[in-house]
Amino acid sequence: MAHQTTLRADLKHIAEQIKPNSRVLDLGCADGELLAWLQANKQVRGIGVDVDVNSIVTCVEKNLNVIQADMESGLQHFEDGSFDFVVLSLTIQSMHNVELILQEMLRVGRCGIVTFPNFGYWENRWQILKGQMPVSETIPYEWYNTPNIHFCTVKDFSQLLAKLGMQVDGQVVLHQGEPVNFLPNLLGSLALVQFSQTKVV
């Protein structure tokens, strides 16, 4: 298999978190870019899930294992603890059952990785201050045609994890593919959060 060397910026940061030879479930895997890269470069055993049949065809073309399923009702296909990493990339903001999917991710996997557009990004805040719903590079839709129904900020997301008995193990906030370390919830447009069940000490 040809090694894909370039990876979309946000996927690159996800890939960095994933240990070689681990078992990876990629939820909303789309064209399988992340999985293909991980299989070629980190020798992971990966499975993708997507609801769109065209994604299934593309992934099968790339010789990836992929399951067509709607994740809104959970991850019934998968047994408890079958994965080391469960990835949900730029999808959670368009899902109905946010709490269920987070719980399901940590049922079937040890470690979850979620990326989402940070609604707290200053440009979004600025557009709201000006009286309009934000449209930006990570939120490229108008309010009336957006598939996104559950926007949150970096701060909101970690609060939800805490409520669900989960802990943040790592967090990177990006803007245009580069990490933002200063005031990330204000200056970063895309967040990556790695999480697991809160350890009882």
Next chain:
Amino acid sequence: MSDSVGIVTPQKWVFEAPITLSSGAVLPRYELMVETYGELNADKSNAILICHALSGHHHVAGYHTAEDKAPGWWDSMIGPGKPIDTNRFFVIGVNNLGGCHGSTGPSSINPATGEPYGSAFPVVLVRDWVETQARLADRLGIQQFAAVIGGSLGGMQALRWSITYPERIRHALVIASAPKLTTQNIAFNDVARQAIITDPEFHGGDFYQHGVVPRRGLRLARMLGHITYLSDDGMGEKFGRLLRTGEYQYGFDVEFEIESYLRYQGDKFANVFDANTYLLMTKALDYFDPARHYGGSLAEAMRQAKAKFLVVSFTTDWRFAPARSREIVKALLDADRTVSYAEIESQHGHDAFLMQDAPYMNVMRAYLNNVAKEIA
């Protein structure tokens, strides 16, 4: 016609070694009708076995004569440049034991009596078919199939192959199938069987000697089956409430187009299909349940398999619903096997596995393209 395998000639393979069937019955010898397309490569690694469903047979692709109106039953899928590409694969179609298209079945002569087997023909199970197909593979010198592919009852054979002969298949493509029939599905089969068995011309299965055919029963069985192979929506879209004459006739003759269609399908089928074969095929469906030998655990059954799997289902298929394919997928995942799964949106109900919905053809093409690369 450049994407057709063209004119093909069926071959009859004779197996003189007796076979003991799952029921305990023994057939002293048997014959299988076979068609092949494409060339078997030097290391015999490019063979694909096509397993047929209830009413299928060995004539899977191409034409027998230039005058044939219709090609083999899966010609849309098999041929040069098609998803099952005969430029790359050696494709085998076989009429299963108990069939009525030339393989040994109930209408064949029983060597013990010199009369057609009729009611004396033993019940055959999916695993018995797999056994006869394996013997065919032995004769062809094929140690391992690149893939075993089937829809519906054919998918059950592909599943059984992966469990019984894990070393002998690289890929199993299980389409519009199920790990076992539902109660409702068995119930449909029994109504079909009752239609045949209660036809006065069935004569307990020995109608051949009476020079008659239980045509009415077979026709009803097919009409019922046909309803279950289509979706409510698909049927409604095609026939609606259309009347043949445009007016109510206030009688019991054919009035609605759907009646005309079903009767035509029933008559056509009753003229060519054997009633005993119909009974046998439905029983093979009913009995299929590989988990039964593994403490009821399908995952445990699938743990025997070494093949990689492609499972495909169709949204409007209610006879072999997507939920049944998901059971297969779940069992394979639980057993840590390699599987991809596509749930194709289609109007065509169970029949969709024989149709050409674009995403279905695309996923088959993509998967088999990789199979071809793997063995090249």
